[in-house]
Amino acid sequence: MAAWSERLAGVRGVLLDISGVLHDSGEGGGGRVPIPGSVEALARLKRSQLKVRFCTNESQKSRGDLVGLLRHMGFDISEGEVTAPAPATCLILKERGLRPHLLIHDGIRSEFAQIDTSNPNCVVIADAGESFSYQNMNKAFQVLMELDNPVLISLGKGRYYKETSGLMLDVGAYTKALEYACGIKAEVVGKPAPGYFQSALQEMGVESHEAIMIGDDIVGDVGGAQRCGMRALQVRTGKFRPSDEHHPEVKADGYVDNLAEAVDLLLQYAHQ
Amino acid sequence: MAAWSERLAGVRGVLLDISGVLHDSGEGGGGRVPIPGSVEALARLKRSQLKVRFCTNESQKSRGDLVGLLRHMGFDISEGEVTAPAPATCLILKERGLRPHLLIHDGIRSEFAQIDTSNPNCVVIADAGESFSYQNMNKAFQVLMELDNPVLISLGKGRYYKETSGLMLDVGAYTKALEYACGIKAEVVGKPAPGYFQSALQEMGVESHEAIMIGDDIVGDVGGAQRCGMRALQVRTGKFRPSDEHHPEVKADGYVDNLAEAVDLLLQYAHQ
Known part of the structure; x- marks a missing residue:
């Protein structure tokens, strides 16, 4: 080198x-x-x-x-x-008239305060941590499956990150799960x-x-x-x-x- | 036709x-x-x-x-x-001397009653339903990341199934999540x-x-x-x-x- x-x-x-x-x-x-x-x-x-x-x-x-x-x-x-990624995502949502179902951590919800989330026509997934329950994942999956043109926006696609207690699954793993289940490809912001x-x-x-x-x-x-x-x-x-x-x-x-x-x-x- | x-x-x-x-x-x-x-x-x-x-x-x-x-x-x-798939998996585990960490639904745990699960050297993932919590997924991920030669056995790779309440995420989605996070490919039984x-x-x-x-x-x-x-x-x-x-x-x-x-x-x- x-x-x-x-x-x-x-x-x-x-x-x-x-x-x-x-x-x-x-x-x-x-x-x-x-x-x-x-x-x-x-x-x-x-x-x-x-x-x-x-x-x-x-x-x-x-x-x-x-x-x-x-x-x-x-x-x-x-x-x-x-x-x-959250502010960058908000710009995209506004530009494209997208109303997200949010699969996110409560700690970042305030970033989306100005975004219309009624009658969702896309899913935004972020590192939700403990909020990646089966119920929450399934709800996001069902929203996507009901859309004619399912749009999934993923805040990053990290595989894992490190906490003092050990390696932790990151958003990318859960994005792959939804991509596979729905037969779609996510748009990555991050x-x-x-x-x-x-x-x-x-x-x-x-x-x-x-x-x-x-x-x-x-x-x-x-x-x-x-x-x-x-x-x-x-x-x-x-x-x-x-x-x-x-x-x-x-x-x-x-x-x-x-x-x-x-x-x-x-x-x-x-x-x- | x-x-x-x-x-x-x-x-x-x-x-x-x-x-x-x-x-x-x-x-x-x-x-x-x-x-x-x-x-x-x-x-x-x-x-x-x-x-x-x-x-x-x-x-x-x-x-x-x-x-x-x-x-x-x-x-x-x-x-x-x-x-x-569970009985078929038990045969494979015994043949190959594999001791699984089980990420499975409680309803199928009895099928693995005769299997040694101490000091795991592989992960077995099945349709765990509500047990697909972040904590349980992360534990399986950590077990795999600590193995020199990580083995992931997936009972089927279904994308989703239908319940009366709607479509439900199946094991395949969660298997994809672990494959991506660990950079490995699962062996599918089913x-x-x-x-x-x-x-x-x-x-x-x-x-x-x-x-x-x-x-x-x-x-x-x-x-x-x-x-x-x-x-x-x-x-x-x-x-x-x-x-x-x-x-x-x-x-x-x-x-x-x-x-x-x-x-x-x-x-x-x-x-x-």
Whole structure:
């Protein structure tokens, strides 16, 4: 692999995943704790000339609640710096006149407060956690089966995420279940959908070849960003597993122990 | 399409699906009611020279409980005439020294009474109904992720079935969720797995080209049987939907209103 100086040359903007990069999650999405060194690393990054934006698939909490939690942990972050799937979904719903049946976590319901959910003509599925009961899944399934043209919008397609208690099933698994049962294909809003990365890049004002993604998900973060022409680093925190470094399809532009190491390298070698 | 006389000529054995052919299911698998004409049609079929066997993916109830229910409804059926996925799975588990974590309905737990479930080295998933909670799904996921060589055995791969209250998600949807989350492929025991149809044919003592399957599932019953060299009829009862008659991949050898019509035709045209 080329030297870091070569791999990071010309980087002007950094997209950061949040869960597994800034913090680890406790049980039930509560009890989140900063990953050692990340608070300080983010502060250093933001003091540099590099542009920074956050690009998350978080779909259990509203953007406001998420930012509140992160600030409480000491992170320098504001709501306007975060690209999140729920606000992006609301734009799509309004543009297309879609009225969703919501299979979502109560923590994110406020994001959809302005959306008409009467007489649904689509289903929106997010990381509902414990709300992925058989009854709730079956209701979403029945809504889809009654539509002539069933539309399923999935906030991300993650396989799993990591809480302190262990790996947890993410929305992607439940989206696959509905896709199979209904014989349809979901529209994904979130990583690794190319449009989602592109809107984050636009909001940051940086071209893809000048941007780097830092995430803990080899497929969703690294593979997705690379398919958009960006570079991508995987951190060995969060849901990282050693086998990710030998993934059959995706090879990161670099693997680092944590955000702190990534920032060290970026401050040393970007812009060259 | 050829005349019935041609399509049914030479049939010596009949494989019957149970749910949606003999009976419809009430809410929660309870309150099952015979489909009009089916009790009498089965009686006529069994008085004929045709061999009859039942081939079901039922995985919420033990074979004994299922047969008890059917006999109570008036059907002429005994346990030895039924090919069901749970007993077939137990044979596989014993042969391969597999100790399952069971993600199943309580109603079928007795089938696994003789199976060692300590220190699991595989997961068995069946139609667990309300037991498909997030917690139970996540536990099965975690067991699989901790195995070096994760083995997932799925009792059938049905997309959905019909209860009187509406369409209900079947095991196949949840199997897809675990396959996606773990990056693995499940082994299916049940229709439409070829080995499953073949064991039912062996138990009936009839070659595939002399056998016909009657079911309500265009893919699992009709498509699966045809891939084994059998003929297959779809009944317009149970989970049948009018669009099934224009399925893009599977075309039944005939569509009939119900089991009674199928038996009328078989008694008239088989054996010729």
